[in-house]
Amino acid sequence: MAKSTRTPLISGNWKMHHNHFEAISTVQKLSYLLTKDDYEAVDVSVHPPFTDLRSVQTVLEADEIPIALGAQHCHWEEKGAFTGEISPAFLAKLNVTYVICGHSERRELFGETDEMVNAKAKAILKWDMTPIICCGETLEEREAGGTDAKVAGQVRAALSGLTPEQVAGLVIAYEPIWAIGTGRTASADDAQAVCSLVRATVAEVAGAEAAESVRIQYGGSVKAANAVELMAQPDIDGALVGGASLVAEDFAGIVQFHAAT
Numbered sequence: 238m239a240k241s242t243r244t245p246l247i248s249g250n251w252k253m254h255h256n257h258f259e260a261i262s263t264v265q266k267l268s269y270l271l272t273k274d275d276y277e278a279v280d281v282s283v284h285p286p287f288t289d290l291r292s293v294q295t296v297l298e299a300d301e302i303p304i305a306l307g308a309q310h311c312h313w314e315e316k317g318a319f320t321g322e323i324s325p326a327f328l329a330k331l332n333v334t335y336v337i338c339g340h341s342e343r344r345e346l347f348g349e350t351d352e353m354v355n356a357k358a359k360a361i362l363k364w365d366m367t368p369i370i371c372c373g374e375t376l377e378e379r380e381a382g383g384t385d386a387k388v389a390g391q392v393r394a395a396l397s398g399l400t401p402e403q404v405a406g407l408v409i410a411y412e413p414i415w416a417i418g419t420g421r422t423a424s425a426d427d428a429q430a431v432c433s434l435v436r437a438t439v440a441e442v443a444g445a446e447a448a449e450s451v452r453i454q455y456g457g458s459v460k461a462a463n464a465v466e467l468m469a470q471p472d473i474d475g476a477l478v479g480g481a482s483l484v485a486e487d488f489a490g491i492v493q494f495h496a497a498t
């Protein structure tokens with residue numbers, strides 16, 4: 238498939254790190270490090286905690302920094318008695334572009350189910366934002382040969398009821414759970430094999446055209462040192478980066494993978 242037609246998306250998921258002062262300073266440093274060439278070659282997003290979003294939005298807009306604002310999570314309802322939850326409508330008001338949906342930490346630690354991920358994806362799309370839908374297997378599932386069934390099942394469930402046009406604009410992040418925050422990265426071949434399965438699953442569910450345009454990220458201990466090889470894989474269109482996105486120099490080094498190719 239013509240990889241060249243898909244602009245890579247490098248996203249920094251800050252998880253529960255960086256208060257709003259630290260967030261501002263990280264985004265400012267990032268903007269000094271990234272160049273016009275970087276923004277032309279790669280789409281970049283940062284996903285700070287909720288309490289930082291307004292501050293980061295203000296910096297990005299005031300300084301005209303072409304980094305997209307992202308969130309890590311939201312509820313699927315627009316409003317209501319959901320103490321502690323955040324409406325997708327509130328995120329849209331902050332000019333959020335991408336919302337991570339179904340991260341394995343949300344699934345494992347906070348009980349998010351495939352049905353919730355699907356409802357959230359629909360709500361995010363309704364508010365004209367782009368879901369980054371996460372999938373991935375545990376170490377036990379991988380060792381038992383269950384990677385393909387787990388990942389394809391998560392993708393099918395997340396896409397249920399979406400139109401091919403909606404699917405075409407999505408981002409799907411393949412994040413093997415055993416590679417998250419562990420320093421263990423899937424080999425480029427293993428990551429490519431699962432990302433290719435994700436694309437084949439999208440083709441089954443939503444057709445070949447949607448599969449060709451959907452962007453698939455790899456996530457799990459991505460660093461500048463392994464980004465070039467991962468990004469060179471035909472079905473890997475970007476990275477969802479945790480730890481290495483917290484330090485501007487490290488994250489910029491990943492975004493700049495394109496200069497090495």
Ligand code: 13P
Binds near residue numbers: 456480
């Ligand atoms: P690490 O890059 O720290 O492994 O985290 C990956 C991740 O979970 C991004 O969403």
